[in-house]
Amino acid sequence: MSDGRDEELYADRGFRPGPPPELREPPRRRSRALGVFVATFALAAFAGVVWYAYDQGLQRGSETTAPLIKADPRPAKVRPEQPGGLQVPNQDKLVYEAMRPGDGGAAKVERLLPPPEKPVDPPAPPPPPPVLPRTSQVVPPSVEVPVPPATTPESTDTGIPPARIVTPAPTPVVPQPEAAAPAPPPPSAPAPVPLAPAPPPAAPAPTTVQPPTEPPASVQAPAPQPAPTRTAPSAGSFRIQLGALRDETAAEGEWARLKKRYADELGTLDSRIQRVDLGASKGVFFRIQSTGVSEASAEAICAALKPKGQPCIVVRP
Secondary structure, three states: OOHHHHHOOOOOOOOOOOOHHOOOOOOOHHHHHHHHHHHHHHHHHHHHHHHHHHHHHHHHHOOOOOOOOOOOOOOOOOOOOOOOOOOOOOOOOOOEEOOHHHOOOEEEEEOOOOOOOOOOOOOOOOOOHHHOOOOOOOOOEEEOOOOOOOHHHHHOOOOOOOOEEOOOOOOOOOOOOOOOOOOOOOOOOOOOOOOOOOOOOOOOOOOOOOOOOOOOOOOOOOOOOOOOOOOOOOOEEEEEEEEEEEEEEHHHHHHHHHHOOOOOHHHOOOOEEEEEEEOOOOOEEEEEEEEEEEEHHHHHHHHHHHHOOOOOEEOOO
């Protein structure tokens, strides 16, 4: 009878009842707490390792000082004791180089042209002419001046009447007023002044007539000298100069060296050593020049030598 009741009682629910609460298992709380503890311990251990490493690094850094970097005291470039290479003499000698004996080796350049002219101040403008006030000028009449009688005895023998000399009246100078000056107001007309009558001319005195004297002989002026004509230089009167040395033997040797080095330009020329005395301050020089060539040839040779580093000038006749 009980089985039938149970089926009727649980027919609508569709599941079997579980055990009572007393027989059920408690929840697993210990496993969750253990995981939290392990995670906390791991974080604490990691933090301890980091702190220990940082502390040890600070202690080692404080015990040793930072390295000091210094530059190398030795020179960056050192000239070798024996550089080697080709030894070329007279590398420090230039054209027209002059050295005074007591100036400490200062190089001087030979001056061929006159020094430049010094600047001159322009002339000051002339002062303006003074302005004079306008005045009225009265022109006096011409006055006859009697000629005193001559003291020669022949004056009484001639029958020529006495002559009178008339002197012209002086021309008055009327100053011109300035254009910019304002015109003064017209003055009031002065009262007419009566002029005194001119005195009668004095009786003319007899004068002697001198015989005409012979004119002086004309002096013939010297004929002007013709201007000297400058002859044109010949075709082979130009020379080229390659340097100037103090020793004649050294100058000849330098010419031989240059002729061998620049055989294409100087192969057909001969040397001409010219001695030049520049005074007590500079001394005597021996100029290294060539024989006479045409102007076009001299210009062409110098134009070919200058790009190669060889000084060259054209010496005109």
